Each structure stands twice: as structure tokens, then as C-alpha cells.
Amino acid sequence: MNELRTTTNGAGAKHAPETVIRVRGLVVGFGDQVVVDDVDLDVYRGEVLGFVGGSGQGKTVLMRTILGLLDKRAGSIELFGKNRDSLPEEERHWLEQRWGVLFQNGALFSSQTVKQNIQMPMRENRDVSHRFMDELAMLKLELVGLPADAADKLPSELSGGMVKRAALARALSLDPELLFLDEPTSGLDPIGAAEFDELIATLQKTLGLTVFMVTHDLDSLYSICDRVAAIADGKVIAAGAMETMLASDHPWLHAYFHGVRGRRLTGALSQRKDETWKPAPVTR
């Protein structure tokens, strides 16, 4: 644990990237269906890894397996260099405090106010004064861009985008080293989504955060992800910097990055001339 601590803020991490998440030969399935099939994946310290894939391809399943919420059929998962299966109870508990998780649907505790939700991890795991907890909760709330009056609202009284933000605030509650985000920007307005990206970039810079982000948002991929990994049919079909992904000729990746939306972002769209719709030629 000591050596991990020292590398946290050392700039040396850039030279020999330390692997925070190492997945090898992972297989996960439900009944007859194999969702994740023999997957290898590395996430390095201090990077933002964007994880993409079509709907129902197993992104959430992979994330939940890494978190230990789903059982794996085969393979190994190492977090911070330790295999979580062989970890004693006590250390696993510590491991769990070093990450923050944003679930796809927010998963806020419905009977607690937003503030209580954010304070929950602190209250359970840290011994700090009430005043400090209140201040930290409000600070986190402001960081994620929620108005102060949202603090005393119940999750059912929030809009969809606000739920996302509140859930992020809770994920950030203990200032984790590793952040799991499941589609953080879906359901946010474009301005909010851009702010969200910026916030994650800032946190990553300041806290040396490692981020595992499942996303469909091409903007996020371009603006904050250091690396991208793509899953299709249960396999990681590509992983690497954005350029590698753009150069890939896997049909799904090609369609993803060079489809209408993708092209719009890469600027390639402007090179096309005949955008107007023409009726298909009549064939006899």
C-alpha cells in the first residue's frame, strides 16, 4: 500500500504506467448467454479510459463484474495490483473505499435527501464533525453543478440530469482514486454534459484520478478520454488512443466513429458535397 501511496502524486507515473485495473481472460454469462467472453483489459493510473460498445454488448456487465457485483465464470481481476478474490475481508473493505461508482440509473437512496446521500460514505467510513460533513457535501454539490437548494430534496424530486449529478457527487464523496462512471453524460443537456466532462478532467488532473467511463458520448471521448476500449460480441475489439480507434477497420468501430455523428465531430462531414436527399433511381 505504501508504494501505491507514493506514486499517487508523483509525476513519475507517466514513465512506467501503473496498472490500476488488470482484467485477464474474463468470462461472464447468464444462463446460456455468454455476455463477456475472454476479455483482457488494462486501465493505467491517472488516465481516463472511455469504454464504448453498442447497447446490450456487456459494458455494464463488465463494470459490475469488476466491482464484484456479478460473479465471473473464469479469469482474474486485479485492482491496485491485488486480486480481489484472495483479499481478506478487511482489505477488501479498504479497496472499496478507494473507488467511487456512478451507476447508470444513479442508484441514489430514495429515502434520503441528496445531502444525506452524499454524506452516507463519510458518515459510515470516516470520523469527521457534522459541520465539516455538511460543508463537504455542499462543496461536492457545487462541484457537480447542482444548486444549493437541491441538498434537501429527495431523489424522487430531482430531474433526470440532476440525479446524475447528485450520484456523481456521492461517488466523489470520499475523494476516491478510481472512479467508475456508467454513461455519466446521458440525460444531460449538451452544456451540462460539457461541464461534466470538464469537471472530470479537472478532478483527474488535481486528484490524479483514474476514470473508467462507459459512454456513448462521442464528445466525451474526444475531449477527455486518454484511451478508448471498445467491446462487441463479448470481446474487446480494440483498445488504444483515439487515433488507433479512428484508424480501426472493424465494421462496428467504423460505423461508430465514421457514422453521421462521428463525422460531424471529426469535421469530415464538411468535405462531403451532396448532402441533399435524392430519390433512389427507378430500376426496371
Next chain:
Amino acid sequence: MATDQIENSPKVSYQRRGDTAQFALSGDWTLIASSLVEDQAAVIVSEGRGAARAVIDVHDVARLDTAGAWLINRSRDELAHAGVDVAVEGARPEHNLLLEEAHFRRFAPPARRKGNALVDMFAELGRLVVTGFRDLHAGMGFLGEFVADVGRIFVRPWRFRGVSLVFHIERFGFHGVPIIALINVLVGGIVAQQGIFQLRRFGASSYAVDLIGILILRELGVLLTSIMLAGRSGSAITAELGSMKMREEIDALRVMGLSPIEVLVAPRVLALMVALPLLTVIADMMALFGGLLVSWVYEGISPAAFLGLLQRAIGRNTFYVGLIKAPFMAFVIGLIGAMEGLATEGSAESLGRHVTASVVKSIFMVIVLDGFFAIFFAAIDY
């Protein structure tokens, strides 16, 4: 505790040079250190007070997170308010960013309502009475809605959900048979045992059969079954409808132009109204059987003699009195269950509250209704 995990606890070393207070911070200024960071920050404030200038040097801080940054900024602000000229120095670039991100701002303290305990108590009582009447009002409204929607089903019978009805009859009725049979055998036996034991003192123990027959058929059979059904199925109805309400499924039905009462409530309530009388018949038979067994073992009344005595003691109407009540009880249980379910709000806690309320209210109403029936049957001499 969290503090076991920190090897590098936060520290402040303090020096006074003339009227300048110099603080050198070191160690991990993170939330893992819990109250230690808070204590160290308090040191800065208490020592810095009274100095004209204070310098907080954060160069040697090993790790910093938003919690630590916040405390440094807060100490700085508090000193500034005490008239000290404060500067934070030596921050590394990444710490600087963090200190900026977590700059001090004042948050409005949470509004705390002050009140008098006695006044609060009366207010609570008043609220309770008002909600009681509101519930009654809402219940009547719901009843009307239900009747209107069921009436619509009679006009357009093809809209009726027959499969759903059968499915719920199976759930509420058929699956409830074992437990209902079991408790009624036991209660029948207990009534017989007590009846025989008490009446034996008057040498009238054979009258215990009259007691068993009348008590069970008129009251106990249907009452026990209703209470069991309220706990077993009324609560299920509330929980189902409540969680559907929470996940906006009810709203989804509404915007499709479907009435939740017609689709969800009517089949369940009607299923209860079919299931409860059937269960009551089973309950009656099982309780009589329990009574028969105990009388035989306890008092040596043979089954044949028991049946003979029973025939003399009860009429067909005794049986009907219990049975007539059953559909009404079922109606009340179903309606309350559905109403509570649809009144659920967004939180899990609210769901729990409504399930409890559903069971409590329906058992209460079942007993009240039973009282009214007792008066009614006495009045018409049935």
C-alpha cells in the same frame, strides 16, 4: 477505524517570527485522516489568531484532496475574518488547482425549525385527524372511480381481463389454502378445548359443539380468513402497485389511454372477492374438523355424535351468515390495498409505510365491518 490506514498523518509545524505566524504543513491532508485533519486545521486557526500576518506553507504536503483543500481554505478564511493577513504559499501546480477548485464559500446553514413540543404534539394530533377524514374522502372517491370503471367493463365485457383474473384467483386463493387450512384447524381445536373445559364445570360439555359450530361459522372462520388475506394478499397488492407507481409504470399505462383501475385494480379486487368466500368455506370446514378432533380426544365425543350434535345446533343460515360477509370483506381489503399502493410516492420508505398502512387499515376495517354485520343480522333476526 480509518486512522489505522494512514502512515503519513497530517501535521502542522508552527513558528512565530515577530508578528508573523508561519505554518508549515506536511503529511497527507486527505479525508482518510478523518478528524486528524480537522484538528490540525483547528490548530492553524487558534495559533494564527492574534498575529498580524500568517503564512501557510503547503509545499511539503504529500497528498491533498478536496477535503484537505477545503480545510486549508476555511482556516485561511477564518483567520482573515479575525483580522490576520493570510497567505497560502508554495503550492505545487496540481495542489494549486485543487485549492482553487475548493475555494471557500459560505453555505447557508440548514434551516432548522424551532417549535414547542406541546404545540407540535397538538399539531400532530390535528394533522392525524385531518388526514383521517381525508383518507375517508379519498376512499370514497376511489370507490366511485372503481365502480365507474367496473361498470364500463360491464358495457364492454370484451375489455375484461379474464386471464389476469384467473391468475390472481390462483395467487390469492389457491396458494393461500395451506396456511388458511392450518390456522383454522388449530383455532377450531383451541375453541373446542376451551369450550369443553369451561362448560364441563356446569356439566354441559356437550354444548361445546354448539359453541364451536356457531362461533366458527358465524364469526371466526370468515374473520380469520379475512385477516390472513389482508396480511397475505392485501399487502402484496399494495407492494405491487406501489413499486409500479414508483417506477412510473402507472403513468405509462395512463398515457397509453388505459385506466390503471381497469387494468390492475379490478382484476385483483374481483379475484379477492372470488377467493375469499371459497377460502372461507375451506376455513369453516377445517375449523369444524379441528373442533371435532379435539372433542373426540378430549371429551370422547365420537365423530358421529359430534355431527349429530352439530346438526341440531346450527342451521343453514349459520353457515350463510359467515359466507355473505366474505365478498364484502374482500372488497374492502382489495380497495384499501389498491388505494394505498397508488398513493405511494417516490421513495422506498414511502412504499414501506403504505404497505404497513394497507394491512393495518384493512384489518381494522374488516373488524369494524364485521361488527356492523353482527348488528344487522341481529336486527333482522337471521
